[in-house]
Amino acid sequence: MNTCSNSILFVAVLFLLPACCKNDSTKCTCAERVLRLSSTTSVDNTGLLDVIIPPFEKRTGIKVHVLAVGTGKAIKLAENGDVDAIFVHDRLAEEAFVAAGYGLHRMQVMHNNFVVTGPADDPAGARGHDAVTAFSKIAAAKAVFISRGDDSGTNKAELRLWKAAGIDPKGDQAKNAWYLESGQGQRMTLNMADEKKAYCFLDRATFMSAEDQVSSKIIVEGDKRLYNPYSFTAVNQAKHPQARYLEAMAFGAWLTSAECQKMIAEFKIKGRQLFYPDVFEKK
Amino acid sequence: MILEGIREAIRLLTSFDPEAWGPVGVSVTVALSSTLIASLLALPFGLLVGLGRFRGKRALVIVLNTLLALPTVLVGLVIYALLTRRGPLGSWDMLYTPAAMVVGQVILAFPIVAAFCAAAVERSDPRVRQTVLGLGAGRLRAALVVAAENRAALVAAVAAGFGRVFAEVGISMMVGGNIHGYTRNITTGIAFETGKGEFALGVALGIVLLTVALAVNLAVGFWQSRAGSQS
C-alpha cells in the first residue's frame, strides 16, 4: 500500500510540475515556450492544423496549444486574455475585436466557401439559384432547415444571408417551426439534416469529408456571398500584458509564409483541395 | 457502426497509436492525481463528520450529500471563472492545463469520498471506538483504528471518487480545453471525435475507459475479499 501511494504521488507531482510551470515569454525558465491559440471547430475538424502546426513547432520550439471552440467563444477567450491569438472566420467580429483594441495585425490567411446542402429531390426548388434566393425559396416552402445556432462563424454567415433575404427565421417560433437549431458543430448538424432530409449550411470542406456517408447533396454553391475567409489576429499586449505576443507574431509569420501557404494549398481530403491560400495565390 | 468501431478500436489500441493512447495517459494521470488529493482531504473529513457529535452535523451531512449531485459543467464554469485572466486567480496562469482539470476534479471527488466515508463510519460498529478508547487511546488514534477496521468501505469510497472523475467530461472540457496532445483526455476525446464523425476512435476511447474502470473495480473487489477474509 505504501509503495502504491508513493508511486501515485510521484506520478502526480511529475505531471503537475510542467503544468504549473509559469510561461512568461520574456523570462521563461521552463523547458518549453507555449502559444495558446483559439480557433474554430470547422478548421480543427479538417485536420489542417495537425499538418501546418508541427513544422512551426519544430522550427521554433514553440508548442502550440489549440483550443477549438467555435468563433464566438474563440474571440471571447481572446478578449478575456485567456489565449494569445485567434484564427477564425468571422470578418465583422474580427474587425470589431481589433477596433476595440484587443487585437493587432489581422492577416487573412486562407479562404474556402460555404455551400447550402439539402435532400437530393430539393422540395423547395432552391437548386440553381443564388444563395439569397435559395433561402427565400426554402422559407417560402417551409422546408426544414437545420442551423448550427451556436454563434459560430458559420452560423453568423448563415444569419447574414437570411437577413439579406429579408427573413428572420429565429423570431416568431410558431410561424418558423421549419427552422431548427442544433447548437452543435458542422458535422453533427449535417448528420441531423441528413436524418431529417433537411437543408443545411456549412463549409464545403466539412461536407466533402462527409460526402460518402450522407445522402444530402450540394444545392447551392459558387455564390460570391458564400466566400469564407479565415484570418489570424494576435492579442494586443496593451490590453493583456501577459499575452505571448512574440510567439503569436511568429506563428502569424509562419501562416503567411510561402512554405505554409503551399502546405495549405496542397492539403487535400479525398483528392480535393479544402482551403485556398490568400497571401500567395496559387492558380 | 459499433462493430466497425470495435474493430478499428482494437487496431488503434494494439498498435499503440498515440492518438488513442495519448488521451488515455492524460485521463489516467489527471484522475489518479485528483483522486489522491481529494482522498487525502476527504477521508479525514469524512471520519470527523462520521464520528463527531456537534451541532450542525446533520446539516453538514445534508450539504455533503447534495454535493454528490454536482454537475460537472457547473464546477467547470466556476473554475473557469476563477482561473480566467480577468478572474481573481488569473495570474496563476493555470487555465487550460492538466492542473486546472485536477483542481476541478478534486472538487468533484471530495464530496463523494467524504460522504461515503462518513456513512461507512457512522454505520460501523460503535464498539470499535469504545474499545479503543477503553484501552486508553486518544481520540486521534481511535479515529485511525476505526478507519483501519473499516478500510474496505473506505477503499470503496475512494474507488467511487475515482470512477466519477475518470468518466467526467464537463470539467475536462471547460478548464482543460481539449488541447490535442496536452489536455485531451478520453472523455473530451470521445466528444471531439464523435463531433467530427470519427466514430471508430470515439468507440476505441470508450472501450479503454470502460476497461480501466473495470480493472480498477476488479482490483478493489479482489483486495476487499482478501482483506475481508483476514478479519
Next chain:
Amino acid sequence: MSGPFLKFEDVQVVRGGVTVLDVAALSAPAGELTLITGENGAGKTSLMLAAGGLLDLARGRISLFGESFHEGRAPAPKRLRRRIAFVFQDPYLFGGSVRSNLTYGLKIRGTDRSTRRELADKMLAGLGIAELAGRPANDLSGGERKLVALARALVLEPKVLYLDELTASLDDEARVKVLELIGAQIAERGTSVLMATHLEGEAEGLATKEIKLRGGRLAEG
C-alpha cells in the same frame, strides 16, 4: 477502609433525548469490588461508560481518586482515562491474533516489543488460555472471547477495572477462574473494581458494596 476511588456528583446522562442516568450522589470504595445491579436497561452500562469518561454528561461531575475526572463532553482526557480498563459486554476483538489484541494497549503506552509479548503470554497462561495466543481472535467461542477481553484489560495493570456482564455466558469453570483472578487483582494489586451484572447473587463473596439501579436512578432498599 480507604476513601472512594470514584465519586459522582449530580450526574445526568441524556442519550437521544432520553435521560438514561440520573444520580445525585454515588461513591465506590478504592481497592474493593462494588457491584452495580439492576435489570437490563436500568442504566448499568451507561453508568460504567460515564464512570470511564466515555459518555457526555448533560450535568454533573465525576472524580477519580479525588481528582476531577470528567465533566461535560466525552471522552475525558487520555492521561486520566489510562488508569481505567474496560471489559464490555459482548467485547469487540481486533482482527489479528489473540496475542495482538493483548499487546495493543501496551503498544500505545509505549512498551517495547519483547516486553509486550512476554506480558501478554504470561497473562494468557494465568487465565489458562495460553494455547489461544496465536489463534485469530474472531475464531473463538463467546466464553473465550470474554476471557481474552479480560486478559486484554488486565495486562495493562489498571488501577481501576470496569466489568460489564463479565460472567454472563461463561461456563461454571470459567466463572470460578475469572472471579478468582479478579479477587487476586484486588488482594495483590489493590485494584478498584466496578462490576455490572443482572444476575442475582453474583460475586457475593467478593463484593463489599452494591449499587442498585432502576430506570437510570438509584433504587432504594
